[in-house]
Amino acid sequence: MVNVETALKEATTTIEGAIGAALVDYGSGMALGHVGGGKDLDLTVAAAGNTDVVRAKVRTMEMLGLKDEIEDILITLGSQYHLIRLLKGRNSEGFFLYLALDRGRANLAMARHQLKKIEESLEV
Amino acid sequence: MTSVPVPGLAAVSPLLTRLAAERATGALLRDRGTLFLEDGRIVHAESPSTPGLDVLLTTGGGLAPERWNEALSEAGATRQVARFLVDSGGLAGGEMEICHLAAIFDAAFFALSPGSGPSRFRRGATHWIGSMRSVPAAAVERETRRRRELLDAVWPYPQLDTAPVVPRPAAPGQIVTARQRALLARADGVRTPADLAWVLGRPAFHTLLDVRRLAAAGLVETPHTRPAPPPAAPLPDWMTQAQSPDVALLRRLRDALEASL
Numbered sequence: 001m002v003n004v005e006t007a008l009k010e011a012t013t014t015i016e017g018a019i020g021a022a023l024v025d026y027g028s029g030m031a032l033g034h035v036g037g038g039k040d041l042d043l044t045v046a047a048a049g050n051t052d053v054v055r056a057k058v059r060t061m062e063m064l065g066l067k068d069e070i071e072d073i074l075i076t077l078g079s080q081y082h083l084i085r086l087l088k089g090r091n092s093e094g095f096f097l098y099l100a101l102d103r104g105r106a107n108l109a110m111a112r113h114q115l116k117k118i119e120e121s122l123e124v
Numbered sequence: 125m126t127s128v129p130v131p132g133l134a135a136v137s138p139l140l141t142r143l144a145a146e147r148a149t150g151a152l153l154r155d156r157g158t159l160f161l162e163d164g165r166i167v168h169a170e171s172p173s174t175p176g177l178d179v180l181l182t183t184g185g186g187l188a189p190e191r192w193n194e195a196l197s198e199a200g201a202t203r204q205v206a207r208f209l210v211d212s213g214g215l216a217g218g219e220m221e222i223c224h225l226a227a228i229f230d231a232a233f234f235a236l237s238p239g240s241g242p243s244r245f246r247r248g249a250t251h252w253i254g255s256m257r258s259v260p261a262a263a264v265e266r267e268t269r270r271r272r273e274l275l276d277a278v279w280p281y282p283q284l285d286t287a288p289v290v291p292r293p294a295a296p297g298q299i300v301t302a303r304q305r306a307l308l309a310r311a312d313g314v315r316t317p318a319d320l321a322w323v324l325g326r327p328a329f330h331t332l333l334d335v336r337r338l339a340a341a342g343l344v345e346t347p348h349t350r351p352a353p354p355p356a357a358p359l360p361d362w363m364t365q366a367q368s369p370d371v372a373l374l375r376r377l378r379d380a381l382e383a384s385l
Binding site for chain 2: 027123
């Protein structure tokens with residue numbers, strides 16, 4: 001059985017360039033679990049802040065009349081990628097995975113694919 | 125983590141802090157909820173102010189109520205209900221853990237609410253849900269404090285938390301998301317945020333936060349009644365305990381006052 005901690009550990013150890021990962025409760029902005037990050041990246045603060053990012057995108061899609069759902073959100077910084085992946089299971093709607101990557105070392109396409117696999121492992 | 129005490133951040137519950145330090149196992153009972161501890165860490169929490177895991181998983185999630193009832197009757201006696209639900213294929217282990225963690229923090233927010241009355245600790249007590257994951261008491265206290273601050277940062281009207289939710293029409297062009305629509309559609313002017321949490325199968329804190337956001341956006345009426353005054357400091361016994369007035373003293377006092385005029 002995959003639990004939250006092993007999933008997050010897998011994300012930070014198997015995904016090339018990973019700096020930290022968190023599982024976030026969208027309704028409260030709380031990180032239910034986080035691995036890595038360190039003093040340079042406070043993942044609990046990132047969790048709360050990125051909840052606002054997801055909410056803003058949901059509102060924008062509503063404005064545009066897009067009847068679709070968000071699979072993931074990518075934010076590109078000068079030195080990092082931040083990847084937000086929304087959970088889709090019937091019982092895990094309202095949660096998202098958050099992954100920070102070192103831009104110099106990460107393979108973005110690979111990281112997205114791996115994060116998707118990790119998300120699925122939580123839901124089966 | 126720093127252990128330096130920050131001014132203004134008093135412990136949410138001194139008893140909880142002490143029980144965590146002595147690695148106690150049992151149930152911490154407060155007016156608005158119960159925290160279950162195992163070796164000083166919190167393994168479960170429940171509160172009458174918020175829907176339990178059963179409602180979150182059935183009404184709010186995809187679990188059939190029959191599966192929940194089956195798990196209760198099969199594994200309730202052995203206190204392994206959560207484990208049974210996962211092992212029997214009712215839901216994924218990751219989902220169970222995520223929902224359980226969310227439920228723990230949600231119930232703890234209400235159980236640890238200020239003025240929640242005296243606390244009692246029933247040593248050795250466990251919950252039939254069984255332990256899936258444990259969280260440090262300090263993390264629960266920290267999160268409870270963050271949630272209180274978040275509510276007030278969004279829209280500082282605590283009376284919204286307990287008053288019936290009264291929707292207001294959206295302004296032309298104002299965006300209402302699907303999640304908000306679901307809440308507003310069920311707000312009939314009678315249901316409080318807690319009632320809505322039950323109907324929607326969502327954690328009660330999430331509903332409080334949604335209602336505050338809706339009120340800030342003008343989509344829900346903000347009650348105009350002034351917030352209740354903070355409870356006055358308790359009066360000393362000599363004032364509240366009914367005693368027959370000391371008539372002789374009062375007479376002497378009156379005479380002295382008259383004499384000084």
